[in-house]
Amino acid sequence: MKAGALVENIRMSVRSIASNKVRSFLTALGVMIGTGAVIAMLALGAGAQKSVEGSLQALGSNLLIVYSGQPRGGALIRRSTTNIIPTITDADIEAIRRLIPNLITSLAPESSANGQAKFGSTNVNVTIVGTGVDYPLIRNVRPVTGSFFTPADLDGKKTVVVLGAQVYQDLFQNAGDPLGQKVRLNGLSYRVIGVLERKGNSTTDSSVFVPITTYKRYVSGADKYALVNVQAASVEVMREAQSAIEKELLRLHRLPTMDSADFYIANQLDLLNTLQGVAGTFTLLLGGIAAISLIVGGIGIMNIMLVSVTERTREIGIRMALGAKTGDIIAQFMTEAIILSVGGGLIGIGIGYGTSWAFSKFGGIASEVNLLAVILSFGFSVLIGLFFGGYPAYHASRLDPIQALRYE
Amino acid sequence: MITVKNLSRHYQMGPTIVKALDDVSFTIEGGEFVAIVGPSGSGKSTLMNILGCLDSPTLGSYVLAGEEVSHLKPNQLAEIRNRRIGFVFQSFNLLPRETALENVELPLIYQGVPLKERKKIALAMLERVGLEGREKHIPSELSGGQRQRVAIARALAASPSILLADEPTGALDTKTGVEIMELFHALHKEGSTIILVTHDPGIARQAERVIQIQDGRILKDLPSKEWAA
Incomplete structure (x- = not known):
């Protein structure tokens, strides 16, 4: 044509x-x-x-969470851990810690309980979370005011607290400098050292964070942990890190296979997939x-x-x-x-x-x-x-x- | 210009074979004005379709302007029609949405003539048939006689070897029919070869020569004066 x-x-x-x-x-x-x-x-x-x-990125990167309890279908990450019967021991934590630096970079144990936070005449229901210093790094949450607690706070079992964004808003009505203020948690007075950025998920925003050592002394006497947040060294080693942790914990808990385990591991990769x-x-x-x-x-x-x-x-x-x-x-x-x-x-x-x-x-x-x-x-x-x-x-x-x- | 030899066109109608054209032979020279007459069903339409390269004969040969065209494929026939045949139909067959000028341009479009040259030729042809100033009109804005003039201009546009007119005055009133026939006479005087197919002896008589068809065969092939007598 x-x-x-x-x-x-x-x-x-x-x-x-x-x-x-x-x-x-x-x-x-x-x-x-x-x-x-x-x-x-x-x-x-x-x-x-x-x-x-x-929203998965907001959870943290290369995140593995070792939960206490029977594995549940889907193993979705549950942030609410207050009703878990803890099964993870200090020995487990130490065994996982030995995987640094090849398979994991850091970890933070975590336990939590429901409680009340009171400032002046205002009081709100909160989740009191006890955890380690690497928590902000692993869970990708940063303080907007002040700072998270330090190893010294942890070692000294200091009564210091970092507030979730919603808790800060409810207690302080977003007004005034909270740093150094005293907030009572279940009746005991804590010094506010930081406020976390807003994550948009209610569980983090309506929690308050205290050193795990302080938590064990004043909030809950149990010496086991509900879960451990673990950051794998890279995306590539996530599966390897998961199976290494499973192997260690099965050995320490004297269990033959994951089918009978009293813990399970949620892998961010699985969730993402x-x-x-x-x-x-x-x-x-x-x-x-x-x-x-x-x-x-x-x-x-x-x-x-x-x-x-x-x-x-x-x-x-x-x-x-x-x-x-x-x-x-x-x-x-x-x-x-x-x-x-x-x-x-x-x-x-x-x-x-x-x-x-x-x-x-x-x-x-x-x-x-x-x-x-x-x-x-x-x-x-x-x-x-x-x-x-x-x-x-x-x-x-x-x-x-x-x-x-x-x-x- | 045209040499037809032992031309036959057969149709299969159920079990029987209908011989619409049966062993027809004649020659038409360049510049002749020939009328083909016959009643309906005589085979004159079949002959016209074959002469116009719209159909191919079952048997026999048809040489048009030195070229054997009886066994060409549809696309080759299309090209012959485009270059060699200028059709003028009873019902004008203009494209209703296109202007007079665009209608005249059509055969040139299929020849691949560039736009400017096409327009020039088409304008000249419209002028030749007496329609200057009407080039922008669409067919529904023109009278019957004017429409037939546009059709004649279109038939002339590609400088064909023959003008093949099928009952060109059949849809016109007497006066307009006379005007159109005058135009054909003028074109004939200028040297065009014209084949006029009609059932009307009065029209046929105006040609130089009359070929009368009946039952698929040539009944008479005479100069019009002898035929009329």
Whole structure:
């Protein structure tokens, strides 16, 4: 086909599309909605994936948590540990500590209990958490005011406390310098040395943190721990670190296998994989449904093109009599189908962006338009035009010019 | 210009074979004005379709402007139609959404003639048929006679070897029909080869020569004066 013929085809197609605006719009509407849906749904999926990754990152990096108790299905990280019967001993802690520096970088034991915090005449229910100095590092939570407790606080069993963001807000109404103030926990007076940043999860924000040694002396007499937060040396050694800890603890607890263990290890990697898998399935599901609507849009194009070919049988006959070849007729109708689907696809991209924006703005749902998704769904809509325009165009090109000229 | 030899066109109609054209031979020289006449069902439409390269004969040979075209494939026939044949139809067969100028341009588009040259030729052709100033009108804005003039301009645009007119006055009132026939006479005087297919003896008589078809065979092939007598 000559280059001039392409320009000619586009001009003729635009004229034919413009001569029946409502029908053309309705024809392209299917592709618009389809493309828009694919982009918006993939944006939702990408947003979900990102927020999953974000909230897991907030838990800390390369995190392993050794919990007391029977393994539970899914081993999801439970931050509320107040109802756990502790089974992890000091000997266990020391055994895990020996894995530094090859497999792990740091660890922080943790026990917690419900309690009351009182400042002046205000008092609130809190979770009192006893832990080690590496807790902020491992759990990725930083003090915004003051500092976390030091090894000296730990060794001296000092009555110092670091407040969660919500506790600080409730006790101090966000006013005044809390550092050095006395807060009573279960009746005993503690000196405030820091306030943690807001994490957005209520368990951390409504907890207060004291040295584990202090916790064992004043809050709970038990000498075992509910759990141990462990930071693996790297992502690559997380599984190795997990099995090394399992092996050590099974030996110390004199247990044959993990099936009968009185502890279990939650691995951030597993959690990440699980959640990413869920988000991925979610994306696939949404994208798949949207893709079906895109195909339905394509069928709409085919339907209208077939009607159009029938309506224009005589025009096709005239063109053939004047010298249009098979290829010329195919090119003409294909051009029309492609213009409709590409036009629909372009508007659909706009709809996709708009929908995604509206999800974030009004729905409060994270969504992120992925350039790849835009290219993919647009390319797909072009292919739809080619594929579903192909049959009507072929049909048109096979008409017998004599019959076509006689068509009323 | 045209040499047709032992031309036959058969159709299979159930178990029987219908011979729409049966062993037809004639020659038409360049510059001739020939009428093909016959009642409906005589085979004249079949002959016209074959002469116009819209159909191929079952048997026999058809040489158009020195080229054997009886066994060409559809796309090759399309090219012959494009370069060699100028069609004028009873019902004009203009594209309703395109302007007069664009309609005349059509055969040139399929020839790949560049836009500027195309427009120039098309304008000249419209002028030739007396439609200067009407080039921007679409067919529904033109009278029947004007539409047929646009169709004739379109038929002339690609400088074809023959003008093939199928009942060109059939859809026009008498007065307009006379004007269109005058245009054909003028084109004939300028050297065009014209084949006019009609059932109307009054129209046929205006040609130089009349080929009368009946039952798929040539009944008479005479100069029009002798035929009319």
